[in-house]
Amino acid sequence: MFKRNHVVFGLLISIVLTMATFALLFALNFYISxxxxxxxxxxxxNILLIFSIAINFLPLNYYTKxxxxxxxxxxxxxxxxxxxxxxxxTFFI
Numbered sequence: 506m507f508k509r510n511h512v513v514f515g516l517l518i519s520i521v522l523t524m525a526t527f528a529l530l531f532a533l534n535f536y537i538s539x540x541x542x543x544x545x546x547x548x549x550x551n552i553l554l555i556f557s558i559a560i561n562f563l564p565l566n567y568y569t570k571x572x573x574x575x576x577x578x579x580x581x582x583x584x585x586x587x588x589x590x591x592x593x594x595t596f597f598i
Contacts, residue, residue: 515568515579519561523587527557551595558587 530553538546561584568577 510573510575512575512579512582515564515576515581516583517579518564518576519580519583519587522561522564523557523583526560527553530556551591554587554591554594558584558591561587 530548534546534548534553538544561580565577565580565584568574568580
């Protein structure tokens with residue numbers, strides 16, 4: 506379906522990894538704070554989003570090491586898009 510060294514493949518990896526990480530962290534944050542501790546969530550939305558964006562540097566490092574630079578560019582484009590979303594949400598909403 507996709508060539509291994511393709512920008513769209515890297516962008517999809519970045520989007521799926523960020524969304525999955527955010528969903529997992531959000532669920533864990535909710536479960537730990539509401540169910541176990543019976544209080545408001547411990548981590549804010551912005552902190553969860555930063556961790557979700559930062560996890561994308563693992564595939565970026567991998568695809569750079571295996572010299573799949575187009576895929577690494579796609580991952581970096583996804584990081585850039587989510588970083589723009591973070592800046593927009595933090596400063597303009």
